Each structure stands twice: as C-alpha cells, then as structure tokens.
Amino acid sequence: MMSRIAFIGLGNMGGGMAANLVKAGHEVFAFDLSDAALARAVEAGCVAAGSAAEAAKGADAVVTMLPAGQHVAAVYGEQVMPAAGAGTLFLDCSTIDVETARTVSAQAVEAGFEMVDAPVSGGIAAANGGTLTFMVGGSAEGFARAAPILQAMGKVVVHAGGAGAGQAAKICNNMLLGASMIATAEAFVLARKLGLEAQTFFDISSKASGQCWSMTSYCPVPGPVPASPANRDYEGGFASALMLKDLKLAVEAAQAAGAPVPMATQAEALYQMFVGLGGAGRDFSAIITMLEGRSA
Structure with missing residues (x-):
C-alpha cells in the first residue's frame, strides 16, 4: 500500500x-x-x-x-x-x-x-x-x-x-565487529611475520576455529576475499570514524549499565589512534595498516 x-x-x-x-x-x-x-x-x-x-x-x-x-x-x-x-x-x-x-x-x-x-x-x-x-x-x-x-x-x-532495543542490538553487534576485526588483523600481521602467506593462513583459519565474519566476508588483507575493501585500498565500506562512533556508544552504554567490556575499551582506543593518524575516512579494516606500522 x-x-x-x-x-x-x-x-x-x-x-x-x-x-x-x-x-x-x-x-x-x-x-x-x-x-x-x-x-x-x-x-x-x-x-x-x-x-x-x-x-x-x-x-x-x-x-x-x-x-x-x-x-x-x-x-x-x-x-x-x-x-x-x-x-x-x-x-x-x-x-x-x-x-x-x-x-x-x-x-x-x-x-x-x-x-x-x-x-x-x-x-x-x-x-x-x-x-x-x-x-x-x-x-x-x-x-x-x-x-x-x-x-x-x-x-x-x-x-x-x-524502545531502545534496536540501538542496544546495533551497538552490541558493532562492538563485537570492531574487536573481531582488530583480532583478525593482528592474526594476519603475526602470520606474515612468522612466514605464512596471507592466502595460506586464510585457507586454514577460514575453515578452522578462528574463522569469523571479519575474516571470511571482510578480510583485511587483499586477495582472499575479492569483495572486501582491502582490494580497493580500503576505500568505501564502513568508515573507521563510524566504527569509532559505535564503539564509543558501546563503551558509554556499558559504563552506564555496569558491564565490563575490556576488549571494547581497547578497541575504542585503537580506533581512536587510527582515526587520529588520518584513517577516519578509510574502511575500518584498514586498521591493519596501523598494526603493520604503515601510514593510515
């Protein structure tokens, strides 16, 4: 109608x-x-x-x-x-x-x-x-x-x-997403330093217990997932500034509710650092560049 x-x-x-x-x-x-x-x-x-x-x-x-x-x-x-x-x-x-x-x-x-x-x-x-x-x-x-x-x-x-339950679901989901992307990026950085090719690590971990959406649908390194922003120099997608906003909302809500969220607090700090280095407009998976010591 x-x-x-x-x-x-x-x-x-x-x-x-x-x-x-x-x-x-x-x-x-x-x-x-x-x-x-x-x-x-x-x-x-x-x-x-x-x-x-x-x-x-x-x-x-x-x-x-x-x-x-x-x-x-x-x-x-x-x-x-x-x-x-x-x-x-x-x-x-x-x-x-x-x-x-x-x-x-x-x-x-x-x-x-x-x-x-x-x-x-x-x-x-x-x-x-x-x-x-x-x-x-x-x-x-x-x-x-x-x-x-x-x-x-x-x-x-x-x-x-x-009322408010939609917002609660959104910030909890994105809190999990932000933290899992950082963990995924860290794993790829460590794998490379230990001599594993990104594709090889992806082929293993995407089928093992470490698999998650941040790896299988939105891989932060170019190659394994052709549709991920990593293949477009991290342009488009979900801006890091918006991820930071959602993490701030999650941490503030957790403080008000008395819920411990140490992983989310650390993720917020890392995205704050990345945004401060110039990564605000880049996709949130681009935080891997900071972890690798590259410029934002």
Whole structure:
C-alpha cells in the first residue's frame, strides 16, 4: 500500500534508502541540509521539502537517518512532532545512544505518536541495493506498522524488543565487529611475520576455529576475499570514524549499565589512534595498516 513518507537525512545511507522507498511505490518527501544530497534524492524520484517540518506535514510516516543523538532529539522535538499529524509513525534509523532513543520515543508516545528505533547494518552498498538489516525497538504495534516500510529498504527486519532495543542490538553487534576485526588483523600481521602467506593462513583459519565474519566476508588483507575493501585500498565500506562512533556508544552504554567490556575499551582506543593518524575516512579494516606500522 502506497504511503506518504517524509525522509530526513539523505547522506551516504539515507539517500539510497529514500530511493528504495520511491521504487516501492511510496510518495517520499525528502529533506537534508545539503543541497547536493537533496538534489540527488529528487533525481531518484523524491519530492524536495524546504524543511524537516515541511516534509513531516501530512506524512503517514517519518523516517530519519541522522548523525547523532542530539540531532535526533532536535529534529523530532523542534520540527517533526509539532508538524506531524496525530498517530503518525516515526522510524529513526540513525545509530544513537540508547538513552536518547528511549527519551525521544517516550516523548513521541506522550504526544500521540508511535515510534520505533530501527538502526541498520549492511553499509552503503546494502542501502543502495535495498538489502539492509534492521534491528527494531518499539511496541508490537509500532513494529507491525514499521515492518512494511523497512522491508522496502532491507531484507532482514527483526523486532529486538521495546524502545531502545534496536540501538542496544546495533551497538552490541558493532562492538563485537570492531574487536573481531582488530583480532583478525593482528592474526594476519603475526602470520606474515612468522612466514605464512596471507592466502595460506586464510585457507586454514577460514575453515578452522578462528574463522569469523571479519575474516571470511571482510578480510583485511587483499586477495582472499575479492569483495572486501582491502582490494580497493580500503576505500568505501564502513568508515573507521563510524566504527569509532559505535564503539564509543558501546563503551558509554556499558559504563552506564555496569558491564565490563575490556576488549571494547581497547578497541575504542585503537580506533581512536587510527582515526587520529588520518584513517577516519578509510574502511575500518584498514586498521591493519596501523598494526603493520604503515601510514593510515
């Protein structure tokens, strides 16, 4: 069923997501502070809005893809909620802290709206291809309403629990991913220094107990996995600055919850160092270059 959807935040991820909603037959009113991003959305079939409030007015649902918690709180509190009609569904696909997600959701419910937090996994290629994974926090009713919209942008849509549960799942997953990538990179560096060829080590470990996604799907050395960013000089993929952001969110959440996360804390410190050396825009697997003593 076609809906009128407001889409706010048309960056590397949001642009492709909005375009897939258009392909699915929805009428998408889009807004971004970047004129260039908005122009690309219009080329993809979206209707340009002059502000977030203008996009939200008359919408059946509002989808946001924003950089951080403060942006989500401001956009919904100052623009979307005052402009949207009663009962409008809000879907925040940003990756933000759990506490802000829960706070904004509570404000939305109190104001008569339904809201879910639905952060994504899969990266830019999946956003463009409509194959994202969505981890969704919110009520059963909110999830039921959100699922058809999310399915137009992804291939896996999972209800993780109540408000904030989507964000919790996302940061726990990326905490594991960041730490496992560092361990995988360290293993390849040590293997090389011990005289093992990268392909030989991959052939063994990818079939042994050390295998993990960071090795078999996203290998940090060129050759063994042709699709991995290592074969493109670590361009594209998931930027190290974004991995650092997610690790910071995970460590902050762990501190608030009283959960010990020594591996995540060390991973955060290493990605902070890599970003400081100039690796912010490179794929997070490029941290192997720092471990090898090469420049970022």
